[in-house]
Amino acid sequence: MSLERSGKLESDPHCPECNSLLSGYGNVSEKTPSRGPKPDDPALCIYCGAILVYTDTMQLRYMTMHEFNAMPQQMQYEIAIALQQINTRIERQQRAN
Numbered sequence: 001m002s003l004e005r006s007g008k009l010e011s012d013p014h015c016p017e018c019n020s021l022l023s024g025y026g027n028v029s030e031k032t033p034s035r036g037p038k039p040d041d042p043a044l045c046i047y048c049g050a051i052l053v054y055t056d057t058m059q060l061r062y063m064t065m066h067e068f069n070a071m072p073q074q075m076q077y078e079i080a081i082a083l084q085q086i087n088t089r090i091e092r093q094q095r096a097n
């Protein structure tokens, strides 16, 4: 699993929670084929940990609880692990400041 950037989106989406520009993306799952995100794909904000979804125009919106519950359990697990990594990174940065 890696949170490293693997590509850049032309749509320049922003996080609806913290308004950070999220044009870069990386795959959370090692099983995910190495393609860029598509509409309805889940996404995480690497700056605040918000759980998001790509829209038809490749902007980002909040994921609903219904959508989260409808995801395969493996994907929920991978999102939880990635969120833990993001939160650890955020806490590390806060301590450094």
Ligand SMILES: [Zn+2]
Residues within 6 Å of the ligand: 015, 016, 017, 018, 019, 020, 045, 046, 047, 048, 049, 050
């Ligand atoms: Zn955010």
